[in-house]
Amino acid sequence: MLLVLVRRLGNVIPTLLAVIALVFLLFSVLPGSFISGMNEDGRSVIDPAVMERMRKEMGLDDPLYERFAKYVGKLATGDLGTSFRTREPVTKLIAVRVWPSLKLVFAAMAFAILVGVTLGFLAALKPGSLIDTVSMVTAISGLSLSQFWFGLMLMYLFALTLNWLPSFGYGDGGLRNLILPAIALGVGPMALLARTTRAAVLDVLNADFVRTARSKGMSERLVVKWHVLRNALVLVVTIVGLQFGSLMGQAVVVEKLFAWPGVGSLMVDSVFQRDMPAVQGCILMIVLFFLLINTLVDLAYVVIDPRIRYG
Amino acid sequence: MTAPLLKVDDLHITLEGDGASYNAVENVSFEIGRGDAFGLVGESGCGKSITALAVMGLLRRPLGIGKGRIVLDGEEIQNASAARLRELRGSKIGMIFQEPMTALNPLSPVGRQIAEMFVLHQSASWSEAMDRAEDALRQVRVPSPERRIRDFPHQLSGGMRQRVMIAIALACRPDLLIADEPTTALDVTVQAEIIDLMAELCAAKGTAILMISHDLGLVANMCRRVAVMYAGRIVESQGAEAIFATPRHPYTKGLVDSLPRLGERSKRGRQRLREISGVVPSIAAYPSGCRFNPRCPSVTDICRSAAPDVTALGDGLVRCHHHE
Numbered sequence: 001m002l003l004v005l006v007r008r009l010g011n012v013i014p015t016l017l018a019v020i021a022l023v024f025l026l027f028s029v030l031p032g033s034f035i036s037g038m039n040e041d042g043r044s045v046i047d048p049a050v051m052e053r054m055r056k057e058m059g060l061d062d063p064l065y066e067r068f069a070k071y072v073g074k075l076a077t078g079d080l081g082t083s084f085r086t087r088e089p090v091t092k093l094i095a096v097r098v099w100p101s102l103k104l105v106f107a108a109m110a111f112a113i114l115v116g117v118t119l120g121f122l123a124a125l126k127p128g129s130l131i132d133t134v135s136m137v138t139a140i141s142g143l144s145l146s147q148f149w150f151g152l153m154l155m156y157l158f159a160l161t162l163n164w165l166p167s168f169g170y171g172d173g174g175l176r177n178l179i180l181p182a183i184a185l186g187v188g189p190m191a192l193l194a195r196t197t198r199a200a201v202l203d204v205l206n207a208d209f210v211r212t213a214r215s216k217g218m219s220e221r222l223v224v225k226w227h228v229l230r231n232a233l234v235l236v237v238t239i240v241g242l243q244f245g246s247l248m249g250q251a252v253v254v255e256k257l258f259a260w261p262g263v264g265s266l267m268v269d270s271v272f273q274r275d276m277p278a279v280q281g282c283i284l285m286i287v288l289f290f291l292l293i294n295t296l297v298d299l300a301y302v303v304i305d306p307r308i309r310y311g
Numbered sequence: 312m313t314a315p316l317l318k319v320d321d322l323h324i325t326l327e328g329d330g331a332s333y334n335a336v337e338n339v340s341f342e343i344g345r346g347d348a349f350g351l352v353g354e355s356g357c358g359k360s361i362t363a364l365a366v367m368g369l370l371r372r373p374l375g376i377g378k379g380r381i382v383l384d385g386e387e388i389q390n391a392s393a394a395r396l397r398e399l400r401g402s403k404i405g406m407i408f409q410e411p412m413t414a415l416n417p418l419s420p421v422g423r424q425i426a427e428m429f430v431l432h433q434s435a436s437w438s439e440a441m442d443r444a445e446d447a448l449r450q451v452r453v454p455s456p457e458r459r460i461r462d463f464p465h466q467l468s469g470g471m472r473q474r475v476m477i478a479i480a481l482a483c484r485p486d487l488l489i490a491d492e493p494t495t496a497l498d499v500t501v502q503a504e505i506i507d508l509m510a511e512l513c514a515a516k517g518t519a520i521l522m523i524s525h526d527l528g529l530v531a532n533m534c535r536r537v538a539v540m541y542a543g544r545i546v547e548s549q550g551a552e553a554i555f556a557t558p559r560h561p562y563t564k565g566l567v568d569s570l571p572r573l574g575e576r577s578k579r580g581r582q583r584l585r586e587i588s589g590v591v592p593s594i595a596a597y598p599s600g601c602r603f604n605p606r607c608p609s610v611t612d613i614c615r616s617a618a619p620d621v622t623a624l625g626d627g628l629v630r631c632h633h634h635e
Contacts, residue, residue, distance in 0.1 A: 207413065208408060208414045209415055211369065212408060212415065214369055214400070215400055215401070215405075216400065216401045216428055216431060217396075217399070217400035217402060218397070218427070226416075227416050227419070231418055304418070307463065
């Protein structure tokens with residue numbers, strides 16, 4: 001188990017380096033910069049001399065390889081650079097955003113797993129029944145909804161009309177503020193999980209070893225409990241992992257919509273300000289989260305499926 | 312004469328599909344005595360496997376029992392409740408399937424999969440059941456069973472897995488063992504071991520065998536009586552030796568002729584192995600008259616217009632207009 005973990009982490013580092021290089025290069029070939037952006041709206045006119053001094057200060061005129069070397073060197077010591085906008089270390093900016101982001105992502109995933117897997121299971125055990133139809137219609141609607149529109153509808157219904165929950169904001173960080181954004185973010189993965197769980201369970205129910213189990217004289221309930229659940233879980237875990245990992249990146253829209261102080265909304269704000277160090281930091285966070293979740297999924301496989309041995 | 316252990320009487324299995332209903336199996340009747348071995352032979356798609364599943368009560372839609380009786384040990388089971396069938400399965404009838412690779416749960420240790428039988432049918436505790444699973448593995452001659460009970464199916468070879476299947480099927484000393492192509496997926500060298508093991512264990516426990524195979528040679532070796540199925544009907548049934556010596560139905564003759572024989576080449580020189588031309592018709596397109604007529608070498612007009620009835624001949628029966 002430990003060996004698996006070490007090996008997986010060994011894969012994480014090269015991936016992370018590749019992402020760092022890619023993001024850095026991407027931003028260096030993009031036209032415009034923080035400084036030119038300040039002039040763009042045409043209202044604030046900055047003295048060219050001041051601009052020149054700022055460019056020097058931020059190191060924007062140095063050659064690309066030099067800036068990259070400096071950036072990576074700093075990263076290695078855990079320094080993500082200084083935000084152009086607030087002049088604060090990016091690590092500090094992100095640090096206050098990470099906890100709300102994680103809270104949102106975990107809550108959304110909990111909702112998706114709880115509702116999605118349950119619906120998928122019930123649908124598969126009684127294919128063609130009312131519950132099958134209802135849950136698959138729910139799933140397809142969930143997949144096709146835009147987060148943005150669905151979020152607005154949730155706000156309209158539960159906040160404005162029913163007045164049950166706050167419409168936006170982080171509040172005191174309690175559950176009440178979390179519910180609506182979590183559902184808005186979790187509805188997509190929920191729908192996907194419902195569909196894949198249904199397919200996975202139906203697949204396993206048709207497997208030869210399930211026929212063997214039936215030939216042993218087992219009740220359908222025990223067949224499911226002893227032989228179907230675990231086998232279906234292998235497939236479900238894959239989807240959970242993929243969805244979970246990309247959820248922090250997907251959260252951008254929902255965080256913006258619900259004014260949720262997460263990494264996603266920080267990233268959007270920073271993009272508009274061309275605050276490169278902050279954007280790079282946010283992307284790194286999102287990628288790191290993705291890689292970590294994937295590593296956890298690989299570990300989960302080893303626990304669930306005895307056929308899988310890494311190394 | 313004592314009552315047979317299993318009596319299948321005029322069994323029809325229907326297949327619902329495309330708004331129509333077909334008879335996948337028709338007029339199938341046979342009997343198996345206690346401790347007896349009976350073989351059911353035929354090409355793929357002739358209905359032998361679903362006949363076995365019908366006896367197990369494991370037919371699933373779109374297949375179903377249309378007509379006929381299945382009597383196990385004096386009890387009619389074709390309409391038995393699901394709960395009663397569950398009691399019978401495993402405890403009175405055990406079944407071995409064709410694919411040892413996929414017939415075991417890949418995520419469960421083989422010992423546990425055997426132990427389930429004792430927990431289900433003899434209300435044993437898990438620890439007691441695991442001890443008995445170890446004994447069961449020893450009986451099917453899996454080496455070092457005390458270690459193997461913790462192994463997962465992927466850690467065992469095909470032959471070993473089939474031994475595990477036999478251990479599961481025979482765990483509760485059933486009266487009847489249904490073996491559906493038990494050796495088809497195995498190496499030839501392993502086949503003989505598995506067949507011998509099955510025959511030996513069944514003889515020791517007094518378990519009757521219903522052996523299903525496309526391999527006439529294999530079945531005739533193991534069983535006392537053999538029935539040949541073609542396109543959903545039994546076309547001939549005889550004692551195992553007689554079916555080789557005097558096959559009466561042209562289809563059986565074809566099957567016997569298509570078996571390679573040791574020493575044939577030295578006797579008659581190099582010869583092409585004989586085959587039955589054509590393929591089994593699909594269930595929706597059974598020909599009228601005798602279903603074998605498009606492939607039959609001795610077909611005449613009556614074969615195309617009228618389905619032959621069953622004729623009793625000696626201790627067997629044949630379904631052919633031209634059985635001499």
